[in-house]
Amino acid sequence: MQIFDSHAHYNDEKFEMDREETIKKVYEAGVKKLICAGYSLDSSIEAVKIANEHDNIYATAGISPNDIPVFENENVDVKDFFFEDIMNEQLKKIKQLVEKNHQIVAIGEIGLDYYWNKENKKEQKLAFINQIKLANELDLPIVIHTREAVMDTIDILKNQINVKNNGVFHCCPLNIELIREALKLGFYISFAGPITFKNSKNATEVINLVPLDKMLVETDSPYLSPEPKRGTRNDSSNIIYTIQKIAEVKNMSAEEVAQITYNNAIKIFKINVNWCISTDDVLLFLYNKVKSYLAIFLICWNQL
Ligand SMILES: [Zn+2]
Secondary structure (H helix, E strand, O other): OEEEEEEEEOOOOOOOHHHHHHHHHHHOOOOOEEEEEEEOOOHHHHHHHHHHHHOEEEEEEEEOOOOOOOOOOOOOOHHHHHHHHHHHHHHHHHHHHHHHOOOOOEEEEEEEEOOOOOOHHHHHHHHHHHHHHHHHOOOOOOEEEEEHHHHHHHHHHHHHOOOOOOOOEOOOOOOOOHHHHHHOOEEEEEEEEEHHEEEEEEEOHHHOOOOOEHHHHHHHHOOOOOHHHHHOOOOHHHHHHHHHHHHHOOOOOHHHOOOOOHHHHHHHHHHHHOOOOOOHHHHHHHHHHHHHHHHHHHHHHHHH
16 A cells, blocks of 8 residues: 655654654555655754655645744834744745755645634734745745634635645645635645544535545644544554545545555655756756766877
8 A cells, every 4th residue: 555644743842752663663554655744944944854864755844824923022013024024034044945955845834823823813824925925936836724714715825826836735624615615726635634533523525525636645743643543642654544534435445545645645746756856966967978078078189
């Protein structure tokens, strides 16, 4: 079975003590590739480090709505000034990180979260839009985090900015309206543990709504363990429960769901295309070629 966990956080401190053993266990469980997702500047740097150290692990870089700068005690003008300044500085560093590391396959997770933060909606929207601009500039897809912010998320994607390289709704909320609009815009829907929860009333309806060619699976480890592992630290080996749930609803085998979602992840994150050739590599190759031809030419010239 080929499994692609499209979103996990092995950069989280919960894996600090046993990261290597866990990653080994995950590979043994049939997970062939995974994406380690950044959510702040530091966690993006850590995600890249992990991706650099392991084959078949890729990274995303971005600032999540819960990690954008906050200035609770400042007045409005000062707040605006500091926010834009610090945000731009962080985005400059994210851009440099992407330019140096070809394992970064998307800008994310970015988006809106009014569940944890209701006070800074304006800043969240600005950070979201600016990071979509960055993804467009860098030619990368986006990974969206949205929680209790359906209308504003749709409004931004539909009316405020064009997303050039598509994207994924990570751990997509089981909200019919959001999913309908996301699919209309061409986005991928990534399902995580919550579709297996006993209290998720509309999981079946939502799974049926999403066509197989637009579906991904993820764990969001170390969070959101699926049933029957709910409440424990999650890792990518538990993704099988999410795959089985989809297989049951779609009346397919788990292997088929795993393979289809694996192929979709390869496609959206351009895994085979992006992974190792940089402009520097091409220039170096050409330089070495020219150098060797020149050497042969000079040897022949001297013998004339
Ligand atoms: Zn996440």
